[in-house]
Amino acid sequence: MEYTTALALGVLIPLISFTLLAFTGHKLGKPRSSYVALLAIGISCALSTYVLLGWLGKTPDEREALAAQAVANQFHWADFGNLAIKVGVKLDSLTVIMYFMVTFIAFWIHFFSIGYMEGHSDEVDGVSKYHRFFTYLSLFCFSMLGLVISSSLLFLFIFWELVGLCSYLLIGFYFDRKYASDAGMKAFITNRVGDFGFIIGLAMVVLFLGTFDLDEAARAFAHQFNTGTGIFEASVNLFGWHVSGGTLATLMGIGLFCGAIGKSAQFPLHVWLPDAMAGPTPVSALIHAATMVAAGVYLVARVFRLLTPEAQFFIACIGCITLTITALIAIVQTDIKKVLAYSTLSQLGYMIFGMGVGAWVAALFHLMTHAFFKAMLFLGSGQVIEGCHHEQDIRKMGGLRKKMPVTCWTFFIGVLAIAGFGIPGMHLGLGGYFSKDEILAVAYERAFNLPALKETDAAADDAGEHAHAIGRRRITSDRSKPASNIALASGVEAAHAPADAHHGDHRTGTLEKVGIAARLPALPPIMFWLPIIIAYVTPFYMMRCWWLTFCGKPRDHHVHDHAHESWKMFLPLAVLAIGTFYCSFATFRPLIHDAAAAATNSPAIVAIDGEAHNLEEAGAGAMLMLNHAPGKNPHDWLAYGVGFAWLIGMGFAAALYRNGLAAAERLRRRFALIHTALDQKLYFDHLYDGVLVAGTRTLGVVCYWFDKIFIDGTVNGVAMLTRWIGSFSGRQLDMPVQRGDWGLVDAVANGMAATVLDIGSQIRRPQSGRIRTYVCITAGAAAVALLAVLYFDQLAAGIDWLVTRTSTLAQG
Amino acid sequence: MLDIGLNHYMVLSALVFALGLLCMVTKRNAIGILIGVELVLNAANINLVAFSRYQTGAGDGHIVAVFIILLAAAEAAIGIAIFMNFYNTLATIDVDRGDELRH
Numbered sequence: 001m002e003y004t005t006a007l008a009l010g011v012l013i014p015l016i017s018f019t020l021l022a023f024t025g026h027k028l029g030k031p032r033s034s035y036v037a038l039l040a041i042g043i044s045c046a047l048s049t050y051v052l053l054g055w056l057g058k059t060p061d062e063r064e065a066l067a068a069q070a071v072a073n074q075f076h077w078a079d080f081g082n083l084a085i086k087v088g089v090k091l092d093s094l095t096v097i098m099y100f101m102v103t104f105i106a107f108w109i110h111f112f113s114i115g116y117m118e119g120h121s122d123e124v125d126g127v128s129k130y131h132r133f134f135t136y137l138s139l140f141c142f143s144m145l146g147l148v149i150s151s152s153l154l155f156l157f158i159f160w161e162l163v164g165l166c167s168y169l170l171i172g173f174y175f176d177r178k179y180a181s182d183a184g185m186k187a188f189i190t191n192r193v194g195d196f197g198f199i200i201g202l203a204m205v206v207l208f209l210g211t212f213d214l215d216e217a218a219r220a221f222a223h224q225f226n227t228g229t230g231i232f233e234a235s236v237n238l239f240g241w242h243v244s245g246g247t248l249a250t251l252m253g254i255g256l257f258c259g260a261i262g263k264s265a266q267f268p269l270h271v272w273l274p275d276a277m278a279g280p281t282p283v284s285a286l287i288h289a290a291t292m293v294a295a296g297v298y299l300v301a302r303v304f305r306l307l308t309p310e311a312q313f314f315i316a317c318i319g320c321i322t323l324t325i326t327a328l329i330a331i332v333q334t335d336i337k338k339v340l341a342y343s344t345l346s347q348l349g350y351m352i353f354g355m356g357v358g359a360w361v362a363a364l365f366h367l368m369t370h371a372f373f374k375a376m377l378f379l380g381s382g383q384v385i386e387g388c389h390h391e392q393d394i395r396k397m398g399g400l401r402k403k404m405p406v407t408c409w410t411f412f413i414g415v416l417a418i419a420g421f422g423i424p425g426m427h428l429g430l431g432g433y434f435s436k437d438e439i440l441a442v443a444y445e446r447a448f449n450l451p452a453l454k455e456t457d458a459a460a461d462d463a464g465e466h467a468h469a470i471g472r473r474r475i476t477s478d479r480s481k482p483a484s485n486i487a488l489a490s491g492v493e494a495a496h497a498p499a500d501a502h503h504g505d506h507r508t509g510t511l512e513k514v515g516i517a518a519r520l521p522a523l524p525p526i527m528f529w530l531p532i533i534i535a536y537v538t539p540f541y542m543m544r545c546w547w548l549t550f551c552g553k554p555r556d557h558h559v560h561d562h563a564h565e566s567w568k569m570f571l572p573l574a575v576l577a578i579g580t581f582y583c584s585f586a587t588f589r590p591l592i593h594d595a596a597a598a599a600t601n602s603p604a605i606v607a608i609d610g611e612a613h614n615l616e617e618a619g620a621g622a623m624l625m626l627n628h629a630p631g632k633n634p635h636d637w638l639a640y641g642v643g644f645a646w647l648i649g650m651g652f653a654a655a656l657y658r659n660g661l662a663a664a665e666r667l668r669r670r671f672a673l674i675h676t677a678l679d680q681k682l683y684f685d686h687l688y689d690g691v692l693v694a695g696t697r698t699l700g701v702v703c704y705w706f707d708k709i710f711i712d713g714t715v716n717g718v719a720m721l722t723r724w725i726g727s728f729s730g731r732q733l734d735m736p737v738q739r740g741d742w743g744l745v746d747a748v749a750n751g752m753a754a755t756v757l758d759i760g761s762q763i764r765r766p767q768s769g770r771i772r773t774y775v776c777i778t779a780g781a782a783a784v785a786l787l788a789v790l791y792f793d794q795l796a797a798g799i800d801w802l803v804t805r806t807s808t809l810a811q812g
Numbered sequence: 813m814l815d816i817g818l819n820h821y822m823v824l825s826a827l828v829f830a831l832g833l834l835c836m837v838t839k840r841n842a843i844g845i846l847i848g849v850e851l852v853l854n855a856a857n858i859n860l861v862a863f864s865r866y867q868t869g870a871g872d873g874h875i876v877a878v879f880i881i882l883l884a885a886a887e888a889a890i891g892i893a894i895f896m897n898f899y900n901t902l903a904t905i906d907v908d909r910g911d912e913l914r915h
Contacts, residue, residue, distance in 0.1 A: 079865070080871060080874055081871035081874070768911065769910070769911025769912070770907075770908055770911060771845070771907045771910075772836070772837050772839075772840070772845075772907070772908070775833070775836045776837055779833055779837075
């Protein structure tokens with residue numbers, strides 16, 4: 001089977017399952033409807049495994065040929081003026097790997113859900129909601145997989161909205177509970193804010209690049225950048241603010257990124273994700289940890305070629321802010337799912353930050369490893385919550401180690417993975433160790449090693465290899481910030497990658513990138529130090545969560561006595577734990593690296609490959625590689641800087657919570673102010689409630705009173721005035737001689753009124769008050785009018801004939 | 813293979829329109845009527861886009877269609893707000909029950 005066909009089938013099968021369940025789910029009933037969904041995603045998973053295994057066995061040339069074939073097989077769907085809209089599968093290593101990740105995790109979460117939903121009430125007003133859960137899950141799988149394989153931004157956007165809808169439906173699954181339906185609405189509305197920016201970005205892509213297709217758009221962007229045409233010479237007047245050239249291109253990139261801010265819950269819009277934990281736990285694992293929230297990072301990865309250095313810098317800032325504040329908030333959370341939610345936010349911040357600093361490979365690699373261990377952590381928390389009779393407060397747990405051993409140790413593997421467990425100096429560690437290290441290494445490069453890059457560029461300039469003067473001049477004029485001179489620059493040798501042997505165009509691409517690299521703004525050192533510090537905070541709060549849940553003495557015997565675990569729920573945990581151990585480094589990293597060459601090949605951007613563990617091997621491709629003199633490798637620095645962060649952070653947490661909550665309580669009283677601020681989530685919710693929600697409500701009240709006082713007042717005033725005039729004139733003009741004797745005016749008026757009443761009571765008969773009758777009458781009248789117009793000639797002829805005939809008869 | 817032309821779109825549009833009208837006439841549930849209205853509007857959209865594609869060739873029909881989609885969204889928002897009030901007053905959204913203005 002062709003890969004594109006297999007992937008497309010894998011998307012459609014969950015859709016079939018959704019349709020089936022939507023119409024017959026209530027008849028299938030409690031256990032059976034879940035099997036349909038499980039079977040559907042199982043087939044998708046098998047197909048994706050088939051594609052993945054086949055893809056792994058292909059050489060780069062074969063992969064390229066397959067990708068070209070996929071482009072050729074695109075279906076021309078419609079034309080919108082000159083804009084062709086094509087439906088197609090984007091086939092490259094990133095699609096294959098993302099697709100596999102989504103189906104694999106989704107399959108095991110479906111499996112888990114069957115066990116999870118067994119013990120949950122699923123009735124509202126006596127109507128079972130059980131099948132709805134799996135219906136929505138199937139719809140989600142369809143939309144998420146569609147998002148992953150879309151080759152066009154338009155379809156990416158459509159599926160993007162569909163996953164948002166599924167997220168809303170599933171967060172509000174227990175819609176009879178106020179907090180759940182509120183959380184659903186919050187998630188949906190917050191995402192709309194981000195999508196507004198996304199739509200503007202899309203509109204700019206269509207306006208300036210003239211296509212929806214990801215590859216075509218990237219080519220057009222590169223061409224416009226090199227020749228200084230299109231978006232780089234356009235200018236727009238925006239509320240009196242003149243925007244042109246590179247700034248406009250930056251705004252386009254930021255617009256597209258706004259979608260990711262919403263979906264990936266980045267800094268100003270991060271408030272929805274913690275509330276989204278109101279949904280059932282498998283939903284939190286699948287949608288709000290592993291797949292959908294990572295779609296924002298995936299989007300940035302896909303539109304990476306449309307970003308300017310300034311847009312990248314903006315992305316890095318947002319990521320850095322998010323990862324910092326959310327990690328701090330995670331420290332004080334007491335709800336087990338909230339801790340995980342904030343840690344998800346923080347890790348998403350790392351990914352977005354990675355994208356922003358140009359660590360394309362590292363960010364996606366982190367996405368993959370994170371998907372596995374975070375799904376596992378959430379499923380573990382689901383098992384705990386289920387086992388403890390819906391107790392979510394970790395302060396009431398404790399000592400569950402013996403009651404649920406499998407959950408405990410798989411959860412611990414997850415904690416190790418997110419903490420970045422690894423042994424510095426050796427190639428030994430869990431996925432999170434490598435991926436986070438890579439992001440930090442690239443951040444280090446961007447913060448401290450940039451001058452070296454600039455020197456290389458100057459050399460390239462001297463050698464006359466640099467041809468694209470227009471684009472560069474444009475960029476130069478946009479940026480006036482001189483590079484900060486950092487002492488570390490000396491002795492560090494940076495060189496661009498040797499171009500890929502069989503792609504001539506990559507050579508120029510690489511040289512252009514060096515031109516860009518020289519003009520990259522150096523990352524402020526704070527943006528390197530914050531992620532480093534948070535790398536120490538992450539192990540602390542995760543270990544705190546694990547320790548309070550599973551270790552120590554039981555703090556609430558009621559909870560402790562009920563605790564139990566079931567195989568239906570810990571089997572997925574074990575499988576995902578194995579995935580965390582194995583897949584992340586062995587399978588994901590090489591494939592993402594393979595996709596990187598094409599996905600970052602644009603002159604306007606620079607991507608830095610952070611894998612200095614093995615630089616010689618990583619030399620090929622279109623990305624900018626950093627070669628380092630021995631001993632100056634950032635990974636060597638980082639290995640000892642943060643290599644043991646997991647040990648320090650986890651050790652500190654274990655020491656603090658060794659004897660229960662007492663020590664932490666003392667600490668809390670000591671720093672009461674900070675604790676309160678963090679406990680209140682840094683008052684973002686208060687701010688949004690106070691300004692936006694209250695503002696809207698105030699506007700509503702103002703409108704209401706405007707309507708009541710001004711509009712109603714005018715109408716009522718006119719009516720009163722009329723009545724007053726009427727009664728006044730009545731008294732003046734029409735004075736009855738005797739009681740009961742009507743004057744002339746009265747007689748006329750009443751007579752008219754009586755006639756009107758008569759006519760009215762005849763006319764009102766068709767006014768039945770039934771809207772459906774009115775629709776009938778309107779439609780019938782329209783039909784008659786239509787027929788009259790259409791057959792006007794015949795009608796006229798008929799009347800003519802009738803008249804002639806009558807006159808003939810009269811004469812004869 | 814069947815060559816799809818303007819006529820096919822017109823027939824499709826007529827069918828959608830008729831179904832929408834049928835929906836509006838037969839449904840007593842207010843939401844059902846709203847859905848019928850949407851169908852009717854979309855039938856008009858199909859016609860607009862088809863004519864713009866086959867007759868004028870320019871994109872103006874598309875633009876009007878997008879406006880109609882926006883309008884339909886606004887209409888749905890207002891419609892549902894009215895039904896909320898309807899429900900608050902009569903504790904049902906059966907439109908046949910809302911005949912008090914007749915008297």
